[in-house]
Amino acid sequence: MLGNMMKDQLLISGILEHAIQNNGKTEIVSNTVEGGIHRYTIADSAKRSKQLANALTALGIKKGDVIGTMAVNGYRHLELYFGVSGLGAVLHTLNPRLFPEHVEYIVNHAEDKYIFVDAPFLPIIEGVLDSLKTVKGIVVLTSKENMPESKVKNLICYEDLIANESDEIVWPEFDEHTASSLCYTSGTTGNTKGALYSHRSTIVHAWFSSAGNGFNMTPSSIVLPVVPMFHVNAWGLPYAAFMFGAKLVLPGPFTDGESITNLIKSEKVKQLVGVPTVWLDLLNYTEKNNITLDSVETVLVGGSAAPISMIKAFQEKHNAFMNHGWGMTEMSPVGTMNAYKPEMDEMNIEDRYELQTSQGKSIYGCSIKIVDDNGKTLPNDGKTYGRLVVKGPGVIERYYKADQSALEDGWFDTGDVSTISEDGYMRIVDRSKDVIKSGGEWISSIDLENTAVGHPGVAEACVIGVLHPKWDERPLLFVIKNGIEDCDKDSVINFLSDKIAKWWLPDDVIFVEELPHGATGKLVKTGLREQYKNHLINN
Ligand code: ADP
Numbered sequence: 246m247l248g249n250m251m252k253d254q255l256l257i258s259g260i261l262e263h264a265i266q267n268n269g270k271t272e273i274v275s276n277t278v279e280g281g282i283h284r285y286t287i288a289d290s291a292k293r294s295k296q297l298a299n300a301l302t303a304l305g306i307k308k309g310d311v312i313g314t315m316a317v318n319g320y321r322h323l324e325l326y327f328g329v330s331g332l333g334a335v336l337h338t339l340n341p342r343l344f345p346e347h348v349e350y351i352v353n354h355a356e357d358k359y360i361f362v363d364a365p366f367l368p369i370i371e372g373v374l375d376s377l378k379t380v381k382g383i384v385v386l387t388s389k390e391n392m393p394e395s396k397v398k399n400l401i402c403y404e405d406l407i408a409n410e411s412d413e414i415v416w417p418e419f420d421e422h423t424a425s426s427l428c429y430t431s432g433t434t435g436n437t438k439g440a441l442y443s444h445r446s447t448i449v450h451a452w453f454s455s456a457g458n459g460f461n462m463t464p465s466s467i468v469l470p471v472v473p474m475f476h477v478n479a480w481g482l483p484y485a486a487f488m489f490g491a492k493l494v495l496p497g498p499f500t501d502g503e504s505i506t507n508l509i510k511s512e513k514v515k516q517l518v519g520v521p522t523v524w525l526d527l528l529n530y531t532e533k534n535n536i537t538l539d540s541v542e543t544v545l546v547g548g549s550a551a552p553i554s555m556i557k558a559f560q561e562k563h564n565a566f567m568n569h570g571w572g573m574t575e576m577s578p579v580g581t582m583n584a585y586k587p588e589m590d591e592m593n594i595e596d597r598y599e600l601q602t603s604q605g606k607s608i609y610g611c612s613i614k615i616v617d618d619n620g621k622t623l624p625n626d627g628k629t630y631g632r633l634v635v636k637g638p639g640v641i642e643r644y645y646k647a648d649q650s651a652l653e654d655g656w657f658d659t660g661d662v663s664t665i666s667e668d669g670y671m672r673i674v675d676r677s678k679d680v681i682k683s684g685g686e687w688i689s690s691i692d693l694e695n696t697a698v699g700h701p702g703v704a705e706a707c708v709i710g711v712l713h714p715k716w717d718e719r720p721l722l723f724v725i726k727n728g729i730e731d732c733d734k735d736s737v738i739n740f741l742s743d744k745i746a747k748w749w750l751p752d753d754v755i756f757v758e759e760l761p762h763g764a765t766g767k768l769v770k771t772g773l774r775e776q777y778k779n780h781l782i783n784n
Contacts, residue, residue, distance in 0.1 A: 255448040257425055258331035258416035260487050265291045268464070268490030274512055275320040276497035276504065278363050279391050282511075283320055287487060290324060292412035297328035299410040304382070306358060308333030308417065311427065313357035313380075315339040315348075315366045318474045318495040321386040321403060325361055326474070326483050330425040330444065331416050337427040338475045341366045342764035347437055349373040351429050352380065354646070355439065361386055361403065364393045365498065371397060421445040427645060428477050430574045431764040439645030440574050442478070450577035450639035451481035453610035455489060458584045459570075460516070460545065466491035467512060467540075471500050471519030472548070476765055477578040480547075482518060502530025506538070513540040517565075520548035521555060522766050528558050541565040545582075547572060547604075549767055550673060552695040556601045571604035571673060573659060575651075577639035580613060580659075581605045581671050602695070606669040611637040615665055620654055627666035630674050630687055633659045662687070679770055681710030681718050688720055688749050690770075693741075697722060700740045702732025707760045708751065709774050713781050721777055722751035723760060752781055 264271075269288035277283050306312065312329045314336065316322040329336040337355050339348060348369060352360070356379040362370050363386050370383055374397060383397050388404040425444045429437045455462035462468070462485045470482045470493070478484070486493045494512045496505060500519075505527050508514065517524075524546060531538060544559050547570035556567040566585050572578035583605025589597050607613045615623045615631030623631040634656035641657060643650050651657060662674045674680060674689045681688040690708040697706035704727035710718035726732050734754040741750055755777075763769045 254418065254421040254444070256331075256416070256418070256421060256444045257327060257447065257484070260448065260484055261291050261294060261327045261331060262416075264487035264490070268487065271464070271486075271490045271492055273320055273323065273486075273493045273495070274508075275318070275495040276499050276508060277319060278317065278365060278498055279387065285320065287490075290320060291327070293407060294324045294326075294328035294331065295412045295414045296407040296410040297324050298332050298414050298416075300406045301328065301332060301334065301359075303410070304359065306332065306334050308419065309335065309424070310358045311335045311337050311355050313337045313339050313352055313355070313360035314362070314475070315341050315360065315370065316363040316386055316475065317498045318470060318479060319363070319386070319497050320495065321361075322363075322474050323483055323493070323495070326426075326478070327487075330447075331414075333417050333419050333423055335424045335427050335441070338478070340429075340431060340473070340475050340764045341369055343431070343437075345369065345373050347429075347764075349376045351437060351439075353378050355427055355429075359384060363387075363498075364391065367393055367395060367397075371395060421448075426478060428574055431476070431767070438647075440477075440577075440641050441645045442577060446577055446639050447478070447481065447484060449610055450579065451484035451488060453608050453639070454481055454579040454582070455485040456609065458606070459579065459582045459608050460485060460518070461543070461584070462486065462489040462491045464490040466516055467494060467514050468492070468516040468518060469494040469496065469505070469508060469512070469514045471496055471505065471517065471523045477572075477574050480518060480572075480578055500526075502526040502528075506530055506534075506536060509538050509541060515540055515542045516545065517541060517543070518545040520766055521546055521551050522549075524551075524555055524559070528555065528562075531562070532558075538563040538565065543568050543585075545570060547579075548765065550604075550691045550695055551602065552698050553598050553602050554699050556598050560598070567601055569601055569604055571661075571671065575641040575657060575659075576611065576635060576637075579608060579639075580611045580635055581607050583670070600670070603666075603670040603672045604663075605671065607671065610639060611635055613665065613671060614656070615663060616656075625665040625667055625669070627664055627670070627672075630662055630664055632677060633661045633663040633671070633673075635659055679709070681708070681720050683710070683713070683718050683720070683748065684716040686748070690720065693720060693722065693745065693749060693751065696741055696744050697724065697737065699744075700732060700737055702726055702728075702730035703737070704728075705760055707768050707770065707773065709770050709777065711752075711774070711777050711780050713752070719752040719781055720749065721780060722754045723757050723773065724754055725757060725760060753784070 384401040570582040572580040707723040713719040
């Protein structure tokens with residue numbers, strides 16, 4: 246028997262209308278590409294999203310058309326989030342850190358009709374423009390007086406485009422499974438592939454991840470997402486802020502420690518959201534300048550594993566709790582979070598920090614389990630390693646334009662290896678391609694890297710498995726020195742020796758000036774693995 250309730254569809258335009266009625270006065274603050282701080286309210290933003298939607302209609306954009314954006318976290322980009330998807334068109338966010346050939350491939354594969362770009366990224370688009378097959382026009386996200394010089398014919402100015410449009414619209418109604426936005430993976434472990442989100446997946450993900458055990462978005466939230474709006478919709482925060490009336494503070498192109506500190510101070514930011522490298526920079530800056538971030542209550546971290554030294558520094562220097570989460574592009578992206586729980590108060594502080602290095606418990610709406618190579622479910626005992634698979638309304642079913650489903654027995658394989666404890670704490674051991682198989686046992690490259698960065702002379706560490714005649718693979722450690730304290734092979738090995746099992750100790754330590762990173766800031770180990778695969782055999 247079916248229930249008798251309305252089949253009202255969950256649409257992104259519905260978030261906007263809800264926000265206008267209930268959260269219209271909530272402020273949105275942006276650091277701008279042009280320089281200076283811009284302030285307005287959700288009501289102002291919504292009016293401009295509607296003007297934009299009318300302008301897009303005038304350009305001939307219809308339901309299902311794809312609109313590219315290459316822009317930082319700022320108010321105009323936010324207007325596109327609602328204006329494009331509200332019409333039933335698809336917002337395709339492009340990562341400016343991708344190689345030009347990737348940008349070209351992605352724009353053609355997605356069939357973008359227009360690209361909206363921040364002026365500093367215009368040269369990237371200009372560089373590939375001749376190869377873009379479906380693009381009819383480029384819109385620069387700025388005002389007339391700030392329009393850049395360009396060889397692009399008929400370059401459109403965003404402010405001119407929307408200026409004379411009505412700020413009223415009757416949003417179209419359609420099925421909530423309709424596509425709303427598109428994001429390509431950064432290709433850390435292979436070819437870049439599209440994750441095509443729907444209105445329903447976007448809304449349920451933003452809603453579930455904003456609960457108290459997640460981002461904890463409320464009308465008293467003041468949240469600064471450093472996570473880019475050009476990758477996985479800034480983890481859904483633009484939608485969540487409009488749903489729950491949280492004040493958004495957008496950093497624009499300025500994500501260095503000093504700029505973030507200034508924004509935190511001027512806006513009394515309570516919640517920070519970003520990847521570990523950004524927080525490392527913030528901690529270094531505040532440490533050097535003896536600054537305490539008094540207003541900050543929580544620092545959400547994910548994208549890569551957060552080292553214990555970082556969790557401790559935020560707690561002890563800034564009285565801020567680090568909530569360690571995990572997810573991926575294919576999951577909208579949040580899967581697990583490690584929010585504060587009362588039982589943490591009962592724990593010895595060092596044990597609590599250790600617990601916080603776990604990526605936490607699955608949020609409602611995302612089921613997780615670990616399986617062996619034959620797909621058999623493994624026990625949640627906190628010790629057994631397995632392939633981490635997920636399922637839920639925010640998880641991908643197939644990649645964009647793929648003929649085949651991406652699922653195995655109804656679950657999506659994340660490519661990560663993890664443990665799950667009896668009470669649901671998930672701990673990423675490694676990417677399945679990065680885990681080191683030594684004599685039939687597994688060594689976690691992530692654990693080794695995070696322990697190594699605790700050495701006072703180490704800025705960044707990277708561990709790969711290389712061939713070994715007896716043990717199949719052994720760990721090789723690459724280190725970038727921070728120049729603060731001396732650091733050589735012996736001191737690094739000594740430092741590690743009482744913190745990890747003896748058989749985990751790297752067979753060699755190599756000092757480098759740089760390590761390879763992908764477009765989302767993660768270490769890319771494929772090149773190093775190729776270059777150094779015979780290092781232990783030849784030396
Ligand atoms: P890409 O797939 O292009 O590398 P994503 O941003 O989707 O980009 O990355 C997802 C991957 O990042 C996860 O599968 C996992 O390996 C890693 N990851 C994300 N959060 C964490 C975390 N907190 N700890 C360890 N690894 C993480």
